[in-house]
Amino acid sequence: MAMSPPPGTSSSAMRNAFGTVLSALILLLIGVLAFSIRLFSVIKYESVIHEFDPYFNYRVTQFLSKNGIYEFWNWFDDRTWYPLGRVIGGTVYPGLTLTAGTIWWALNAINIPLSVETVCVFTAPVFSAFASWATYLLTKEVKGSGAGLAAAALLAMVPSYISRSVAGSYDNEAVAIFALIFTFYLYIKTLNTGSLFYATLNAIAYFYMVCSWGGYTFIINLIPMHVLLCIVTGRYSPRLYIAYAPLVVLGTLLAALVPVVGFNAVLTSEHFASFLVFIIIHVVALVYYIKGILSPKMFKVAVTLVVSIGLVVCLIVVAVLVALVASSPTGGWSGRSLSLLDPTYASKYIPIIASVSEHQPPTWPSYFMDINVLAFLVPAGIIACFSPLSDASSFVVLYIVMSVYFSGVMVRLMLVLAPAACIMSGIALSQAFDVFTASIKYQLGRSANSKDDAEDNTSTNNAPKDDSSSGKTDKGEEVAKERSSKKGKKKEREPADKPSVKSKIAKKRVLVLPLEASIVALLLLIMLGAFYVIHCVWAAAEAYSAPSIVLTSQSRDGLHVFDDFRESYAWLSHNTDVDDKVASWWDYGYQTTAMANRTVIVDNNTWNNTHIATVGTAMSSPEKAAWEIFNSLDVKYVLVVFGGLIGYPSDDINKFLWMVRIGGGVFPHIKEADYLRDGNYRIDSEATPTMLNCLMYKLSYYRFVETDGKGYDRVRRTEIGKKNFKLTHFEEVFTSHHWMVRIYKLKPQKNRIRGRAKKLKLKTSSGLDSKAAKKNPWI
């Protein structure tokens, strides 16, 4: 995008300047598109934080903006995981909060008094604009600016990314995807230029990525894989070394600075690949160096010597590594990473990971929903990347292959696939357009001129095209020789008079298609693009804009709003004591602390499985046992989510099996089989007595039968099993307008009466002791 005129004519300078301004304008529009397509949620609903995790991030940002960065690092949160608490500063990826906090601080410093909430709501759309610009840069490095613009436009509206970055979706992924693409861009840039400047920037971008998201391990495994690939395919160059070695050293040091990563940056298995490749690249570099200074014969001798010694050393190192890894119980891999490598791992061993819907493998329709036509364009893009294969294009090919695998394991990682798919499709579209427009030009030119002139026409017509697209890919190969020119932007404009261009033109001539075919294909491509745009806008407007704390339904007399969650959180925050503890299933922990400002027992962080299992056990126990567990945890209110009245499917009864499973995983007296009738989960009259007497059933359906006289549950589409019952240890203190949230208070302990106490003692001493002790881990 340089402004300095090339040594060519002034008309080509004008064209270059025009092209630069045009692409800058297009990029600006792409940024505006990326931002505004994510505002459907604000327009259709309101400017509000969405879902669950964003509420936690919002709360942390509020704390940060109020108390400053040092307080933030030392923040011990006593409002959650009662009575354990949680060290927020050391267990959170701080990138997102620091980013939003900095934006807020900067805006307020110049007297633009936006609230923290507003900044948080719009962080994700702003960063998606950045991400699409980063995509442009990355794709431009791979296949030229035409492909870059196409890829940026595709990424700006890819539904998969929109689903995680609509306004209000204030989650780590919002900034992490930008960081991911930008890190890759800087890696490719370093690889193409061999500049230490970009290598350093790359390490800093990697640091930002580590700050932002646990998905940074994807980078630190993908880049070593690419380096290894380059070495194996004989593409080792000093540029590769510059691109990789500083990244590992600086990146690891920087990563270790982030409290949540710390020594994990060198200790866990996720990072071992990078160190292994780090060793290999040094060995390879040494070999190339020695090869350079020795004669071929001497070199052969040296090789045999080194290989024999090297093998021994390698064996020792591998043995030590294996021993180290084997000594840790999970082999040094975290649960989430393991479930990536072995898709069945989570469902076998860690129900808490398996219980989260976004950790499930995706279905085929979700691919179509999330990346739409890109799925068809990706193969074409891969083919385009192989002609010719450069370091950069081999990287994006590796990227797409790996991300396709990961997205197949966990639906959430579809997000990592989306940028790769956009880059590939951008390349494919751009190449296709090149071929078709060039053929049309050629055909038109041929019909206008005589047959003899055709040859010349082809070359003149195709030359500018090559300039922008294929000419640039050669750059990557050529760059090695041009170490003198440091400024990347100057380089793009170098005249494409390399011999390879001529061969390109020769190749292009083979690709010339008939006029009609080109026009039809062009129209079809445009239709495909239009279909993509329509789908994306639909997805952004309908599928992904709901904030999930407010539900709406369209009825005959207009829009009906179900705002029960906030109703009950507001009730909790205003009408209970500030130190009261609220127990609920962990899904609602973040929202309760953020919106109601009450202490919760468990939350969405799920770091302590036993604690969650305790709550699960309480919910699956009969009333008295549950009361004892909750009372020992100092709980005053129990919150359950119930959708049976209005048909809200993701309520606690539908999640209840997970509570049983997780609770039973730690406290074996809870058995899943007790809650199932012949393997079926049911709450109607066929349900098991254990099911009908457990706390969750009772709290959900308490006095439900009085609403319609039958107790018809609209989610399960059945009448409930046990209709009239009383609560002895809990009392209803609040139920929201549509019954979606019900809050119960633990009744205070009854005064002890002498005679009764004796009786009770006799009862409990008869063999129930051990069981009671097991039920309740807190006394």
Next chain:
Amino acid sequence: MAARNWIFAVAVFLSLSTFSSAQDLQIVNAERRIDLSSHIVKAFLTLKVENIGKDPAADMLLAFPPTQIKNLAMVQALAVTGKKKKKIYLPLDVKPSEQPDAPNDAGYFLVSFATPLGPGEAVTLEVLYILTHSLEPFPVEITQSESQLVYYRDSAVVLSPYRIKQQTTFFKTPSTRVESFTSVEPANRAGKEIKYGAYEDRAPYSYAPVIVHFENNSPFAVVEELVREIEISHWGSLQITENYRLTHGGARHKGVFSRVEYQSRRSISGSSSFNALLAVLPPRVNSVYYRDNIGNISTSHLRTGFKKSELEFEPRYPLFGGWKATFIIGYRVPLEDYLFEAPDGRRYLNFTFGCPLVETIVNKLTLKVVLPEGSKDPSAVLPFAVNQDLQVKYSYLDIVGRTVVVLQKDNVVPTHNVPFQVYYTFKPIYMLAEPLMLVSAFFFVFVTSLAYVHIDLNIVKK
């Protein structure tokens, strides 16, 4: 009757003390009507005052017992002249006043007559005073199905430093359900009205305490704190933001709240709770929003009209006794309706004081008028006393900050919704400061990028 004896004792004791100026006046006839139908107690007092002294009297005193004086939100007095059909009301000046020899910490208000009352002359006064927080729930805690009963304590006779020849007092209750009332003969009840009197010739400072215990299910909406911010923009609008902290000031809710009972048996369940509020906003109001800390609240209706706009809204949940809620109402009105230029060249804002919610008490009202950046010499004009203060606020792209006139008043009732004025001087050139700043900032950015592109920073020429 013990109460009766006590009254006489007080009367005898009080009549012994001397009030030289006070004894020049006497009240020929006093009629008091106390409206207990909502939680704001309104008392209408008709006094016929006669000067029996030798000197003209310029003013007279109204006395209130110490329990009432702290809950007294407002006292207004009108002089009535003319006969039945052609009555002319003349507002009189009423000021709180300190009397050195006040018995039992009684509080006083001084009413100044329009023209001094000559010897032997008589005048008829209409006095309105409003009491807040004067209905005491009993029982203090009620369950969802019970209705709310309250005590109202007052005196059967009007407390006054003057002799009252004849007087009657009426209490109007919201419903016919009256549990009990203290009997001070003659006293009787008919329907919604309890009548005390007529009592003849009572000495100064006579007092006859009575308690009325009755049902009152009207919404006890009390705004504990209201912060209204009025931001003046000379670009054409007034932005008003109101922060409410609302509570139900009645009998506290006890035990269970059952939604099924609340929904299916509205008539008997939660009769003292309230769920709907009404705010009267200015006409031509636009961009109205209603939200709280955690987002928009969707239950509201706006009706705009020529005289006024009405915003009907519900808090997130019904408010039972003791429950609290916070919310924010914001709206915008066109500037030309409220900002005028005074003859001396200053500008003034003419806006309504008080709280837009109907039938609510505001314990603490803070009204902030944010003047545009660069305005000088602010001064506020109000018909009653408020605490005034000046602050500085920084808003969008401010450099010197905006002057904020802060008006603060406790115990505000709907009768305080009267216009007030804030005068200030402002030069229109300041309106251009911020656009010019933005223009120059962008200009600077483009010039720098121009310079960056054209200057070759390389040391080695290629």
